Amino acid sequence: MNDFIAARSQMALSLGFHIIYSCIGMVMPVFMAISNYKYIKTKNPLYKHITQAWSKGVAIFFATGAVSGTMLSFELGLLWPKFMEHAGPIFGMPFSLEGVAFFIEAIALGFFLYGWDKFNKWFHWFTGVVVGVSGVVSGILVVSANSWMNSPAGFDYVNGQYQNIDPIKAMFNAAWFSEALHMTIAAFAATGFAVAGIHALMIFRKKNVNFHTKSFKIAIAFGAIAAILQPLSGDLSAKGAAKRQPAKLAAMEAHFHTEPYSALLIGGFPDTVAKKVNYGIELPGVLSFLVYDNFKTPVKGLDQIPQKDQPNVPVTHYAFQLMVAIGMFLLLIGLLYFFALWKKRAWLTKNWFLKLFIAATPLGFIAVEAGWTVTEVGRQPWIIQGVMRTSEAVTPMPGIHYSFYLFTFIYFTLSLAVVFLLSRQIKMVPELYDVN
Amino acid sequence: MLTVVILFLFFAILLYFLLGGADFGAGIIELFTSTDNKSRTRRTMYKAIGPIWEANHMWLIIAVVILFVGFPTIYSSMCTYLHIPLLIMLLGITARGTAFTFRNYDAIKDDKIQDLYNYIFVYSSFITPLFLGITAGSVISRQIDPTAGDYLNTYIYSWLNWFSVAVGFFTVALCGFLASIYLIGEAKEQFDIKRFTKKAVIMNAAAVGFGGLVFLAAEVEHVHLAYWIFGNPVSLVAVIAASVSLMLLWYLLIRGKTKIIRILAAFQVSMILLSVGYRHYPNIIMIKGGNNLSVLKDHAPMTTITDLGWGLLLGSLLILPALGYLFYSFQRKNNIV
Secondary structure (H helix, E strand, O other): OEEEEEEEHHHHHHHHHHHHHHHHHHHHHHHHHHHHHHHHHHHHHHHHHHHHHHHHHHHHHHHHHHHHHHHHHHHHHHOOOHHHHHHHHHHOOOHHHHHHHHHHHHHHHHHHOOOOOOOOHHHHOOOOOHHHHHHHHHHHHHHHHHHHHHOOOOOOOOOOEEEOOHHHHHHOOOOOHHHHHHHHHHHHHHHHHHHHHHHHHHHHHOOHHHHHHHHHHHHHHHHHHHHHHHHHHHHHHHHHHHHHHHHHHHHHHHHHHHHOOOOEHHHEEEEEEOEEEEEEEEEOHHHHHHHHOOOOOOOOHHHOOOHHOOOOOHHHHHHHHHHHHHHHHHHHHHHHHHHHHHHOOHHHHHHHHHHHHHHHOOOOHHHHHHHHHHHHHHOOOEEEEEOEEEEOOOOOOHHHHHHHHHHHHHHHHHHHOOOOOOOOHHOOHHHOOOOO | OOOHHHHHHHHHHHHHHEEEEEEHHHHHHOOOOOHHHHHHHHHHHHHHHHHOHHHHHHHHHHHHHHHHHHHHHHHHHHHHHHHHHHHHHHHHHHHHHHHHHHHHHOOOOOOHHHHHHHHHHHHHHHHHHHHHHHHHHHHOOOOOHHHHHHHHHHHHHOOOHHHHHHHHHHHHHHHHHHHHHHHHHHHHHHHHHHHHHHHHHHHHHHHHHHHHHEEEEHHHHHHHHHHHHHHHHHHHHHHHHHHHHHHHHHHHHHHOOOOOOHHHHHHHHHHHHHHHHHHHOOEEEEEEOOOOEOOOOOOOHHHHHHHHHHHHHHHHHHHHHHHHHHHHHHHHHHOOO
């Protein structure tokens, strides 16, 4: 493994795990605050127990999210020093604000976790809300930093020099809103379905049904609404990509040839040598329509992009297809849930219904990973779109593959530990809480 | 605004040393506690740092962010030439933070697994400040050599030298000292106060011992530490102030003032950082051949510094009161219970 590939793999691995920890770490506090609110309002102790059970999950994910985030703040420099040397002053603003938001989150979490029955209950509840809000704000800020890499702004690049730097303009680059929106909704959808799925499993096994049903309801409400809203933000993101990163959109769609009535591709296996797609379903004009609101305008294909500026087409395409497929599936079962709530209440306790949600447990996060792959692999070979290549940014230090193996070991161990801890938390629910 | 940003950087590093350092120290104390008393130590420690430990480690993030936004060349040089010690420090931070959380949030407290968490926690509490100290020592050791050309001289000897390693152990001893002084104030029973006092004595002796080694190693590696510190009035005064306050600390401890002494301990560490930091200012990374990196010269464009400065100022308006209230309320509530 050469050092460049090792560095990219290590970064992908680190972000791939961090994105899961941090999505859960930012969304679960919201669930926790809702359940705590219900407890204060209804005085039903079950909600207190749910809040406490979830808060333990939050603590576990916050700790893993915090340490993996700390690692990333160094890895940016350890692996990509040339990138950070130039980009740091331009796109670093959201990171410094994120530092602040994250700090607030840690303080508020200290209050919430250790403050049960020590503070006024509304103050205690408020600290839980602050955990949620600052978590979401942190997420938005970090994604806005990433969006700058896709849509660089706030500087002039003249003869290899970065001039007239404006960090605020860089932060509010053209892609920040659509990307932050898409990621935030994705975090709610993925976490909502994952949490709901685990509680559905417990209902299915007839364990503490009352406790798990109440938990399920809170989680799925967020998951389902987010899944239903997501296609709208996805559309915004794709339109942005067409404008700013045509190579990325072309790779997502395996769109080899620029021609009028550009087709939307469903599935299919791209053949990059023959420049065609095998076994895909093509819907002529639909891609043009989605991007330009009319069926005729041609969408830029890979034939208009130099080979050396193209991302890996199959990877980007498969990842995109996977993300969309899962998104559609979650949207459907989200709608199904609301339909059942509205018309067919009996379904809610049926085994087939529960099984559907159990099956969906990991799907949201698979979609998040796939979407992340689309945005990162789809930007290659650039680390700053159109300005700096990833290969120019990599550290000169040899032997990065050892560090990659080490990180692989660490992240897998860490994730196993988290799964182990969560399963023990769930197993102990009847012992830890009075759930009847 | 550049001054504001530099001050924030200094205070973020200082606070990380003090608060994060005391956290690491708690693990170091646990490492050197006899098996019989380990769980007592753990209980006191958990009550003392449970609610605040996450926040304590945020200072590192703030410092890193200031470095990479405001002083990108300094950050990228550190990351390149001190890649390995930083990496080990990071692994330590990860292992430590997660083990600490996991051992508390494991719903089933079976001894075997708890022992594993404890084992990881205490050793990473030792390794992390060791490599933090090695990194800190390396930036002023003049061993970083971008022109070396070969792997060993560029990426290994930049930090693996007597001076950096001695600073590493000195840091570990300081962390242990900070933590034991802090825990004396948290302990409720005379038995624990005695135990932690004994630890403080040992850690103090260790700090003095390793401090001596740092000077010795400095001479071996041709780092003019003695000259830096004793050759200018500010550093000299800082060192004297630290020594006097150390005597005062022991006097007050004997008189049973278990809370006030932590301020003195923090003061000593601050003075040590100040005495070294001041002499180098504005240089922050000393490079072989004298092409040093300076916070006054190698900073980001002023627009970035201005925005960063405002961000930090506004951010601290939010953070500091909240953090103060967090410390205050758990301090008070712990004393009621």
